[in-house]
Amino acid sequence: MKITKLSTYRVAPRWMFLKIETDAGICGWGEPVIEGRARTVEAAVHEFSHLLVGQDPRRINDLWQTMYRGGFYRGGAILMSAIAGIDQALWDIKGKALGVPVYELLGGLVRDRMKMYSWVGGDRPGEIVAGMRKLREIGIDTFKMNGTEELGLIDSARKVDAAIERIAEIRTAFGYEIEFGIDFHGRVAAPMAKPLLRELEPYRPLFVEEPVLAEQYEVYRRLADMTSIPLAAGERMYSRFEFKHVFEQGGLAIVQPDLSHAGGITECVKIAAMAEAYDVGLAPHCPLGPVALASCLQVDFVSHNAVLQEQSMGIHYNQGAELLDYVRNRDDFRIVDGYMSPPRLPGLGVDVDEEAVIAASAHAPDWHNPLWRHADGSVAEW
Ligand SMILES: O=C(O)C(=O)C[C@@H](O)[C@H](O)CO
Numbered sequence: 229m230k231i232t233k234l235s236t237y238r239v240a241p242r243w244m245f246l247k248i249e250t251d252a253g254i255c256g257w258g259e260p261v262i263e264g265r266a267r268t269v270e271a272a273v274h275e276f277s278h279l280l281v282g283q284d285p286r287r288i289n290d291l292w293q294t295m296y297r298g299g300f301y302r303g304g305a306i307l308m309s310a311i312a313g314i315d316q317a318l319w320d321i322k323g324k325a326l327g328v329p330v331y332e333l334l335g336g337l338v339r340d341r342m343k344m345y346s347w348v349g350g351d352r353p354g355e356i357v358a359g360m361r362k363l364r365e366i367g368i369d370t371f372k373m374n375g376t377e378e379l380g381l382i383d384s385a386r387k388v389d390a391a392i393e394r395i396a397e398i399r400t401a402f403g404y405e406i407e408f409g410i411d412f413h414g415r416v417a418a419p420m421a422k423p424l425l426r427e428l429e430p431y432r433p434l435f436v437e438e439p440v441l442a443e444q445y446e447v448y449r450r451l452a453d454m455t456s457i458p459l460a461a462g463e464r465m466y467s468r469f470e471f472k473h474v475f476e477q478g479g480l481a482i483v484q485p486d487l488s489h490a491g492g493i494t495e496c497v498k499i500a501a502m503a504e505a506y507d508v509g510l511a512p513h514c515p516l517g518p519v520a521l522a523s524c525l526q527v528d529f530v531s532h533n534a535v536l537q538e539q540s541m542g543i544h545y546n547q548g549a550e551l552l553d554y555v556r557n558r559d560d561f562r563i564v565d566g567y568m569s570p571p572r573l574p575g576l577g578v579d580v581d582e583e584a585v586i587a588a589s590a591h592a593p594d595w596h597n598p599l600w601r602h603a604d605g606s607v608a609e610w
Pocket residue numbers: 263264411413463513514515538545597
């Protein structure tokens with residue numbers, strides 16, 4: 229079998245799909261993208277094609293190493309997202325060629341269903357209790373929200389109190405019938421992470437995500453030593469070679485590699501195994517589309533330490549298209565009592581509606597995250 233063609237489709241809301249075709253008539257789909265940098269990742273995918281066209285798609289390990297090591301420079305958000313989407317598509321091809329879901333090629337199921345969570349509230353956390361009430365009606369009982377709005381490197385007690393008040397309202401409304409993670413989203417700098425974590429302790433969130441920016445990863449350990457709240461991070465870390473530092477120094481209770489940013493299934497299965505050796509949970513980051521989610525589920529269903537899975541249904545970013553708009557086998561992505569079942573179909577488990585993808589690619593938006601600024605006009609972390 230030989231790879232014959234790579235085609236990319238940027239589509240609403242902010243995703244990109246990659247179709248890899250072969251001379252056997254089997255094609256694979258991937259979702260290479262960095263939110264806000266779709267065109268850059270698209271260029272990177274096509275720059276890799278000279279290493280792929282004419283090659284056997286089943287030699288995933290060799291193609292992965294060739295893409296990672298063959299160009300001298302390596303790593304980072306763009307290249308690792310391009311490799312991720314290509315890797316997903318190669319696994320899709322291999323599973324389809326053998327007639328089995330990818331997890332069967334990785335040793336089979338380690339669990340019968342996977343615990344899912346949903347976002348509530350938007351970029352600026354609001355309407356959280358109302359959002360939770362609505363999602364609880366469809367069986368969701370685990371949530372995530374932004375913890376703050378713009379926050380200065382040093383900021384006021386009022387801002388800390390506003391953040392805590394939002395969380396207190398959740399416990400007042402639902403007690404401990406529901407669980408939630410709080411995403412600091414990189415908006416919180418080290419000096420403010422400590423008071424926020426201290427004030428959040430009584431409300432016992434399931435985790436606090438990106439308590440500081442990934443480039444401040446050496447702070448995780450210090451924060452973990454002063455709080456009992458599990459700390460989570462990983463969406464802005466792109467390979468084993470980055471994650472190893474946080475495993476060695478400790479501090480994270482959960483790692484959140486993104487299957488469309490951290491090198492794909494081949495890399496994330498290895499990150500998951502490294503995490504397990506340190507008693508660290510796995511909760512793949514996935515605010516993206518169905519191929520990314522299916523890739524996450526393939527890793528979840530073979531990783532003993534997979535604890536939670538993000539999915540983007542109803543997320544505030546999905547303007548102009550929703551998670552399953554490009555999927556034919558929508559029932560396979562149903563959430564029942566807060567869980568998803570193992571993907572059913574051969575390959576990744578997504579029957580991509582190619583006509584819908586091609587149609588949507590004719591008017592793809594160039595999504596970018598908003599640029600936030602502090603009151604003094606300086607750039608604020610979004
Ligand atoms: O889902 C999450 O945990 C996020 O922090 C969302 C963020 O990754 C945006 O997708 C960036 O555009």
